[in-house]
Amino acid sequence: MAKQIIKTPAAIGEPVIILDKINKIYGGSVTTQVLYDIDLAFKSGTFNGIIGQSGSGKSTLMNIMGTLDRPTTGTITINGRRTENMTANQLADLRNETIGFIFQFHYLLPEFTAIENVLMPYLIKYGAASREIKARAAELIDLVGLTKVKNNLATKMSGGQQQRTAIARALIMNPAIILADEPTGNLDSDTTETVYQIMRDINERFKTTFIIITHDRHIAEKTDRIIEIKDGRISLDLARR
Amino acid sequence: MRIAFKIASRFLLSNKGQTILIALGIAIGISVQIFIGSLISGLQKSLIDTTIGNASQITIVSDADDRLINNYEALARSAKRQDLRLTAVSPVLDQPGLIINDERSESILLRGFDFNRAEAIYEFSQRILVGKLPVRDNQAMIGIDLAQELGASAGDTIEVTVLNGQKRTYLVTGIFDLKVQTVNKTWFLTTLSSVQDLFAKDGQVTSIEMQIDPAIAFESDLVAADLLPIITDPELKITNWKAQNESLLSGLNGQSVSSYMIQFFVVVSVVLGIASVLAISVLQKSKQIGILKAMGIRSRQSSLIFLFQGLILGLLGGILGLGIGLGLAYSFTQFAVRPDGTPVVALYIDQNFLILSFFLAVVSSTLAALVPARKSAKLDPIEVIRNG
Numbered sequence: 001m002a003k004q005i006i007k008t009p010a011a012i013g014e015p016v017i018i019l020d021k022i023n024k025i026y027g028g029s030v031t032t033q034v035l036y037d038i039d040l041a042f043k044s045g046t047f048n049g050i051i052g053q054s055g056s057g058k059s060t061l062m063n064i065m066g067t068l069d070r071p072t073t074g075t076i077t078i079n080g081r082r083t084e085n086m087t088a089n090q091l092a093d094l095r096n097e098t099i100g101f102i103f104q105f106h107y108l109l110p111e112f113t114a115i116e117n118v119l120m121p122y123l124i125k126y127g128a129a130s131r132e133i134k135a136r137a138a139e140l141i142d143l144v145g146l147t148k149v150k151n152n153l154a155t156k157m158s159g160g161q162q163q164r165t166a167i168a169r170a171l172i173m174n175p176a177i178i179l180a181d182e183p184t185g186n187l188d189s190d191t192t193e194t195v196y197q198i199m200r201d202i203n204e205r206f207k208t209t210f211i212i213i214t215h216d217r218h219i220a221e222k223t224d225r226i227i228e229i230k231d232g233r234i235s236l237d238l239a240r241r
Numbered sequence: 242m243r244i245a246f247k248i249a250s251r252f253l254l255s256n257k258g259q260t261i262l263i264a265l266g267i268a269i270g271i272s273v274q275i276f277i278g279s280l281i282s283g284l285q286k287s288l289i290d291t292t293i294g295n296a297s298q299i300t301i302v303s304d305a306d307d308r309l310i311n312n313y314e315a316l317a318r319s320a321k322r323q324d325l326r327l328t329a330v331s332p333v334l335d336q337p338g339l340i341i342n343d344e345r346s347e348s349i350l351l352r353g354f355d356f357n358r359a360e361a362i363y364e365f366s367q368r369i370l371v372g373k374l375p376v377r378d379n380q381a382m383i384g385i386d387l388a389q390e391l392g393a394s395a396g397d398t399i400e401v402t403v404l405n406g407q408k409r410t411y412l413v414t415g416i417f418d419l420k421v422q423t424v425n426k427t428w429f430l431t432t433l434s435s436v437q438d439l440f441a442k443d444g445q446v447t448s449i450e451m452q453i454d455p456a457i458a459f460e461s462d463l464v465a466a467d468l469l470p471i472i473t474d475p476e477l478k479i480t481n482w483k484a485q486n487e488s489l490l491s492g493l494n495g496q497s498v499s500s501y502m503i504q505f506f507v508v509v510s511v512v513l514g515i516a517s518v519l520a521i522s523v524l525q526k527s528k529q530i531g532i533l534k535a536m537g538i539r540s541r542q543s544s545l546i547f548l549f550q551g552l553i554l555g556l557l558g559g560i561l562g563l564g565i566g567l568g569l570a571y572s573f574t575q576f577a578v579r580p581d582g583t584p585v586v587a588l589y590i591d592q593n594f595l596i597l598s599f600f601l602a603v604v605s606s607t608l609a610a611l612v613p614a615r616k617s618a619k620l621d622p623i624e625v626i627r628n629g
Contacts, residue, residue, distance in 0.1 A: 096536060
């Protein structure tokens with residue numbers, strides 16, 4: 001296996017995620033429908049925000065887009081590939097190569113250092129890190145401003161540093177899409193601004209598609225497109241560019 | 242594989258206290274297993290050694306009325322040729338006799354040996370307390386109990402009376418101790434030709450005694466069966482110690498079975514211990530497993546993380562267990578000693594048994610990790626992501 005990240009990103013402006021009639025129903029005898037017939041498409045290289053109140057279904061939507069959860073009905077196409085008939089291993093590979101995740105609570109592996117966490121998606125795919133990928137990880141660490149703490153264990157970093165590590169990790173496989181669920185949810189306003197700036201820079205430099213769930217109006221207002229989810233339906237879809 | 246191993250070792254390193262505790266648990270289990278195994282096999286070795294170490298293990302005897310074997314030299318030669326596993330082949334002529342001492346008489350068993358050949362079985366040279374082996378026909382050696390009974394010592398003469406009324410005077414050249422009282426009290430050892438001459442049994446013996454390599458002492462029945470073809474006279478038969486000591490054998494078997502039972506349950510408790518601790522550690526690490534799965538680790542890899550943890554713990558515990566087990570065995574032989582300083586039970590430490598125990602530790606720990614490994618493979622990342 002060639003230890004090189006080969007990507008065939010969708011051309012700028014082409015849809016990179018297409019959701020078609022997504023319904024999500026939880027429960028067996030007592031059912032709760034969380035999402036109703038969601039149709040959405042995100043174009044490559046765009047910077048999108050999803051807003052909505054707690055319980056509106058936005059996190060479920062994000063998990064379905066990230067193939068962590070399966071819809072009850074409806075199809076998802078990621079980077080041109082239909083996902084509904086994929087096996088667990090195929091989905092794992094798809095996530096590894098195509099999607100970078102940033103979660104609210106960082107979710108770094110506390111047993112590993114910052115730079116090892118950044119390398120983790122690559123190690124999952126290839127087992128060992130080449131010199132090139134180590135250089136790339138160091139570059140990403142520099143990009144998010146963590147050069148000084150790159151050898152610290154995840155537990156020996158501040159919340160903002162951990163979140164920036166998570167961003168660098170999301171980028172290591174040069175994914176087509178980054179899904180961020182409340183990435184600045186528990187950061188102070190200065191750090192929030194830094195994290196936003198980093199994500200915006202990456203979007204512009206690498207043309208990575210960002211889909212960010214946020215409560216933060218400040219962040220939401222800076223995105224190219226705002227989608228509001230209300231009671232499992234799209235109540236607002238506003239594109240600025 | 243590599244990433245699973247890396248994550249497994251990092252998980253273990255990040256929780257050193259727990260890792261040491263589990264490894265120690267495995268180590269103590271395995272060391273007890275090693276100790277008990279060595280103790281029991283040491284006990285059995287010494288029991289076997291005292292029972293048959295200095296005795297005939299395979300014997301050719303005659304069923305004829307006079308109990309005599311005629312062509313014994315030819316038989317002895319063909320036995321040696323037939324089976325290279327025989328370490329000693331010694332013809333013996335046994336006849337009863339009496340020593341009349343004042344008013345009392347001691348009944349004895351006159352045993353005519355070819356001492357050169359009997360040495361390999363009885364190790365007389367090490368069993369002689371005083372004096373030396375008889376070499377001439379009028380010389381004899383008696384056991385320590387008979388010597389005490391008669392008040393005789395090396396250099397004295399003893400008159401022996403036999404059934405046909407003949408009498409012969411022997412010079413006692415040595416006193417032996419074969420560690421069995423009846424033997425020490427009744428055996429009267431002299432040369433083969435002396436007994437043949439006294440009883441007019443020239444060219445005849447009553448048995449051909451044989452020994453085999455101690456390592457295959459338990460195969461005496463097989464060796465005896467292999468010797469059957471050399472017997473042409475239908476009145477001759479071959480016996481072996483196993484056929485003659487059935488109760489000892491069943492005792493040894495019972496001991497082995499109970500030893501295996503103890504070892505088995507020790508290992509089972511080790512396995513259960515590791516399985517439960519690792520099962521809990523899946524819960525501890527479910528967040529990490531969830532995030533690894535979100536990043537695209539496959540289920541097989543995520544279960545390998547726990548199998549590797551089991552493997553590493555097994556290796557650590559196995560090495561530690563070997564050390565502790567050998568330490569236990571050594572201190573047992575140092576502290577549990579008789580007044581003369583020899584150990585109460587000489588432990589038998591078998592290299593193959595140690596290797597087996599080590600692999601038992603590794604394999605059982607890895608197997609114990611199967612349950613948590615399955616749990617890890619089944620863990621759905623969404624549970625972790627959704628619940629934080």
